[in-house]
Amino acid sequence: MNAAPRAPLWPGIVAAALVTAFAVAFMWAENEWEVVGVLAAALVAVLVARRTGWLAPAARAFEMREPAMNCVTIAALLVFVAFFHDDHFPLLMVGTVLVYFTVCLGLTIQFGYAGVLNFAAAAFLGTGCYTAAVLSAHTSLPHLLVLAAGGAVAALVGSILILPVLRTRGHYAAVVTIAFGLLFRTFLEVNDTLGGPQGLKLPSMNLLGMTFNDNFIVAGIEFSFYMHYVLAALALAVLAFAVTRRLERSWIGVSLDAIRLDETAAACFGIHLARWKIVAFTLGNFMAGAARALYALMLGFIAPTNFTFGDSLVMVSIILLGGIGNPWGAALAAALVVVLPEKLQLIQEYRFLLYAAMVILVLLYRPEGLLPRPLRNYLPGWRPR
Amino acid sequence: MDAGLLAQFVANGLMLGMMYALVAVGFTLFFGVLDVIKFSHGDVLTVGAFTGYSTYLGLKLLGVANPWLQVAAVVIVACAAMALLGALIAKYIVMPLKGAPALNVLLITLMLGTVLRESVRLFYPDGANPKRFPRLLPTDAVALGSFNLRLDSVLLFLGGLAVIVAIHVLINRTKLGLAIRAVAQDEETAKTMGINFTLVVLVTFAIGSAAAAFAGVMNGLYYNEINFGMGLWLGVIGFSAAIVGGLGNIYGAILGGFLFAALQTVGAVALPFASAYKDVFAFAAVIAIMAWRPTGLIAERTSERV
Amino acid sequence: MSAPVLALSGLTRHFGGLVALDALDMRVERGQIVGLIGPNGSGKTTSFNVLTGIYAASAGRAEFLGRDITNLRAQAVYEAGIARTFQRSRLCLPLSIFDNIMVGNHKRLARGLWFNLFRRAALRAQIEGAFEEARELVRVFDAPLADRMFDAVGALPMIDRRRIEICRALISRPQLLLLDEPSAGMTEEETRELMDDILEIRGRIEGLSIVIIEHEMGVIERITERCVVLNFGRKIAEGTYRQVAAERQVQEAYLGVE
Incomplete structure (x- = not known):
């Protein structure tokens, strides 16, 4: 059934790593100016990524390689909490x-x-x-x-x-x-x-x-x-x-x-x-x-x-x-x-x-929210012939 | 329970019923002209009560000490300001939503209510704490057995009655009322008859909001306390009353208001364990009534084209 | 002789004082296409709504394949083998073509909570099977559309929506299909295409009977074997299109001649 070539996983992993790094920086920020600065940087990064089309492969990885990306997400979260373990x-x-x-x-x-x-x-x-x-x-x-x-x-x-x-x-x-x-x-x-x-x-x-x-x-x-x-x-x-x-x-x-x-x-x-x-x-x-x-x-x-x-x-x-x-x-x-x-x-x-x-x-x-719900993806990665 | 205490409960119930009716009338009017429920209505009441309170403080600063003058100014300023606020909300929030899914209207007006409520809490000086609303009306009392009938209660009740009668007359005996009824019946036809639809809607929202402001001031004068959450309660109760009476029907709303107050009174008098549960009882009754009659006691006429 | 697919006797529906449907008698034999015509407000859609359990019948009886279906719930009418379309298209616009067709396929899909949540392999097989079947059905109507099964219905033009709506009704393999004004809002050309498709489908599905509400007399003449004319909730004529068109009462109802 999986006739289409599999989407590469690495853009998703890179995206997860970047988000984790951002979360760590955000959590580390001490005063309100730093917090606002980190937020602004993240916003700019997302906008740039969207313009240059770098977001698309990551989104594709999340969509087509879902089980793997779910694990990557959990791993990213664990890395984050390990960082702040005490x-x-x-x-x-x-x-x-x-x-x-x-x-x-x-x-x-x-x-x-x-x-x-x-x-x-x-x-x-x-x-x-x-x-x-x-x-x-x-x-x-x-x-x-x-x-x-x-x-x-x-x-x-x-x-x-x-x-x-x-x-x-x-x-x-x-x-x-x-x-x-x-x-x-x-x-x-x-x-x-x-x-x-x-x-x-x-x-x-x-x-x-x-x-x-x-x-x-x-x-x-x-x-x-x-x-x-x-x-x-x-x-x-x-x-x-x-x-x-x-x-x-x-x-x-x-x-x-x-x-x-x-x-x-x-x-x-x-x-x-x-x-x-x-x-x-x-x-x-x-x-x-x-x-x-x-x-x-x-x-x-x-x-x-x-x-x-x-x-x-x-x-x-x-x-x-x-x-x-x-x-x-x-x-x-x-x-x-x-x-x-x-x-x-x-x-x-x-x-x-x-x-x-x-x-x-x-x-x-923007009635559909920040991340609008996509159409139902019954079986992740499944593309009928 | 002795007769005096019972009479006290009944008098209190009548007063509550009047306030609920005033709020419910607003819901019913709005629904009539625009087919929407404006969930921020209760919080408009709160803002009205706080406006009235500010007016009183302002007058005190100006050295106006005559209580009658104070009452008149408090009522007029609160009602006028809320009429304006109601019309503004109608113009800039509710009317642009015409044709949007009912759910969006519901959420937006609900959130608008939150914005109003939170604004009072945050931006009114010390708004998070209840405010002592002054006693402006004479508190002379007539003792009827063990029951004290206070003059201020009688005056408040008569005031509420006057507002309701005025709305009744306005709707049924004036050209404006005719226009409101025409729009409520059939918007398109009303428009072709040369009725200014926008104006009618704005005026209706102004009237309903002024009535809510009156109820808010009345609540303050009666209990001598106002707080930022009062409108949420009165709004939910007023809406329930409007529904229980059948949305779109003013007399139903009035009936529903008094019915709800009666329920609360019964809850306070007759619940064996504690009268502290009277609100729990009243809300439970609302839920039960809605389960029993999902579109109100006098069912709203709806027909869905399939 | 076997029982007719549909037999209505004295089917009536009141709304308050208004008699929307007045003692309708009607028979549909196996494999027939029957037209239901009449001016606006003559009770055509009401008859569908009473038949499919949206409104309760005030009086009368409806039999489907010899079985009494009067006042069954909408769900039970569908389970029995009657599927319908709506006058104003009632597709789920944010959902995909496939999703919409699967709504109509409800009775043939597993609906247990346990199966759907935990038997993923079996569910997968069912999804793949149902997908092939749905795509075949859509292909009969429009081949390019069959390659866009995961497009949102809201983005499709009216004619495609009508096609999807008919597919949604047909996917459960009903014995009786009720079409409520399928040509509404379409051009003459589109209507002709759609009618071609309907005739082709009828040829493919053994024993499918159709009742069609239509305003386009050309459509009625072309595809129905028999038609029933309603006016003010009452049946005023019945027969082939040529027979009913010749009747004075029908001309009066349509043209308003005295």
């Missing part, structure tokens, strides 16, 4: 980005594929976290199962909303989820058993006898304790990415797209709208809940203020900015949205405002 802050950032990325993959399945609006992301994230907090405080359940339970309970709580979400459309569905998000936050604040406005503390994560909250030494090199969490978050993100990708590139992906784009036509070709919307909604909430539960364990603390309407909107902003339905877009946007305000303390306070303004601009002038 430095808490960059590792915390990487962990955060990976968790946001995973959450947004869940939302991509719901909103980007099935077209199910979810403005209550924070409620499902919160459900996952509070479940993890209660389970890790009161039971001796292994922490891997605690994460799974966080996802499962988030999916279960989501099932309360399934009926109204399925029956309503458009604006009405939006209000259902917004109302649920507000309801959840209020509930947390008045419920004393869950800590009320003060929230709850979470213990260190434990996995296979390792206590995640201690620094550790391998071969004489000391690693930050965050390294544990980064690797766990990476594992989760890779898993979620694989599921999302496979879902999109299967007949289910076609059905979800058809449902999003035209429900009536989809129904006329035998596609069960309710079934696939439920699958997408539940799967998305599970992924979001489990990932955010890991994040809660990493930070060791949760409170109702982590799960506001603004937090739901941030997640929606990420997938819109990145390009609806494109996992790589979500990754890029998650990195920008998480890291930029942290490095540029100046804008930290204004981040909700900036996200909102950015989404308005993107929707008005």
Whole structure:
């Protein structure tokens, strides 16, 4: 079947190496001028590469040699974290980005594929976290199962909303989820058993006898304790990415797209709208809940203020900015949205405002986002004769 | 529960219902003329309340101490400013989106609401903290048994009623109202009849936004506190009320507003465990109603051409 | 004698006080092409919508190959073997030609979550098989189009979209194809091409029956064996094109002569 010559791998590797180098430089930048300088340099580099056509072979490598390039990407990330192996802050950032990325993959399945609006992301994230907090405080359940339970309970709580979400459309569905998000936050604040406005503390994560909250030494090199969490978050993100990708590139992906784009036509070709919307909604909430539960364990603390309407909107902003339905877009946007305000303390306070303004601009002038979703590439590298 | 406390709850419920109705009327008017939902409506209310508050501070600086003058100025400035803001939003954000996918309109207006809300939080002096809204109306009270009927509540309620009656008269008895109804019914025909479509839309948005500003000031005067998040709540509730009553129908919106307040009141009075959960109860009721009647109690007429 | 492919008796649909479809009786025999004609708003599309489960029937009965399909859900009607196109093309514009045709192929593809996520090798074989089949089908309509299976439908001209829409309906090998004004928005030349394609397809697929809604009388005359004329939701004439065209009632409905 692979009659066409294989695209060369090296442009992809070079691109990944350059991005890694940029990320290291960016993380290293101390003051805001350096940060802005590194950003400007990267922007110029991307524009130049696009003009000269150097971007195309790299894009081709990512498209045609996908399994290999996925490995290269993971390797690049590992190189990055190895660089900062004893430095808490960059590792915390990487962990955060990976968790946001995973959450947004869940939302991509719901909103980007099935077209199910979810403005209550924070409620499902919160459900996952509070479940993890209660389970890790009161039971001796292994922490891997605690994460799974966080996802499962988030999916279960989501099932309360399934009926109204399925029956309503458009604006009405939006209000259902917004109302649920507000309801959840209020509930947390008045419920004393869950800590009320003060929230709850979470213990260190434990996995296979390792206590995640201690620094550790391998071969004489000391690693930050965050390294544990980064690797766990990476594992989760890779898993979620694989599921999302496979879902999109299967007949289910076609059905979800058809449902999003035209429900009536989809129904006329035998596609069960309710079934696939439920699958997408539940799967998305599970992924979001489990990932955010890991994040809660990493930070060791949760409170109702982590799960506001603004937090739901941030997640929606990420997938819109990145390009609806494109996992790589979500990754890029998650990195920008998480890291930029942290490095540029100046804008930290204004981040909700900036996200909102950015989404308005993107929707008005580039509705397909930073990295528009490409057409379905069923079998990477497959070109029919 | 004794009768006095019950009466207190009912009075409070009526007041809330009036505010919700004022917000819901806006949603319904906008939907009528443009078939869009403007999710930033609630945050326009917030901005209105803060504008009113600033007006009060300004008057104090100028040495105007007469409370009646203060109230009048607060209401007029807040309503006028929000009418202008509403018209601007309509002109530069909502109208250019005509024909765009409903989802984009929804997201853009939602994000616009965030921009307004965050702007208040960040740029209003100490905007992140609740502000004490002054008591400007006389607080004399008549004791009816153990229930104190306060004059300011009565005045506020009457004020809200007056606004709603005014909108009613405007829509049903004036040429402008006729134009609004014509556009709501059939935009194309209205245009061919020589109605200035853009003007009608802008005026409608101005009226709806002014009503929201009034509700915001009313909320401030009643609770003596305003904060940057108040509009999100009132907006979601107002929208739910508009839907529950059936979008596009003013009387439905009014009915929906009072119905929602009644739900909250029942939640506060009758929930056995804690009245702290009254909002949880009310939102749960909204979700349940939408599950039961996905397009509102008085169903909106939609027909899709296949 | 075997049951007709489609037998409608007294099929009715009200919208409030309006009777959009009034007691329609109609039969389609195996292999026939039947035209459904009438002025705008005469209930043609409504009859398709009732038949395919988009609207519920207010009264009456629809039988498909002797089986009662009245008020089945849209999904079940498709599973039974009826596929349709829409008056206003309802393709998924951002998706590729192949994706769109696969939407129509739903009943012949594996739809289990486990299969789709974890049986990649089997899925791969299915994708390759389905692709060959879809490309063959598209080739019947337009050979160059068959080389562009991974182009977005949104970039195609109207005639190609119509072709894709018909392919989407045919890929599941239905027994009955409902075409809702396939010539809408196309030039005379394009319409003729499309009708050639439809006749060729009919010749290739054993026993395929077609009901076609059309405004172009030339099309009706050329490709239908029989036609049914509706006006105000009612059947006012039935027969070959020449027979119905000669009827006074039909001329009145179309020309408005008293």
